[in-house]
Amino acid sequence: xxxxxxxxxxxxxxxxxxxxxxxxxxxxxxxxxxxxxxxxxxxxxxxxxxxxxxxxxxxxxxxxxxxxxxxxxxx
Numbered sequence: 001x002x003x004x005x006x007x008x009x010x011x012x013x014x015x016x017x018x019x020x021x022x023x024x025x026x027x028x029x030x031x032x033x034x035x036x037x038x039x040x041x042x043x044x045x046x047x048x049x050x051x052x053x054x055x056x057x058x059x060x061x062x063x064x065x066x067x068x069x070x071x072x073x074x075x
Contacts, residue, residue, distance in 0.1 A: 012058045013049055019064050020045045025071060033063065 020037050023029055028038045037045060049057065 012054070012061045013052075015061050016049050016052075016057055017046065019061065020049070024064075024068055032067075033060070 020034055020040075022038070023032060023034075028035055032038075037048060040048070052060075
């Protein structure tokens with residue numbers, strides 16, 4: 001589903017910025033790998049995303065896609 005949208009390197013960075021703002025399911029779950037990052041200022045979040053390689057960025061986004069699909073199937 002969302003994995004198809006991650007072919008563009010630039011698009012995966014946009015998705016990651018959105019994921020750092022808030023979990024797609026709402027809030028900031030403590031079990032999320034981005035939990036601590038969500039506490040940063042917007043400038044710090046942007047700097048962090050820009051410091052990642054394309055592969056790192058895509059991997060984080062894919063991890064979140066898998067988590068979202070798993071949690072959605074549990075509802």
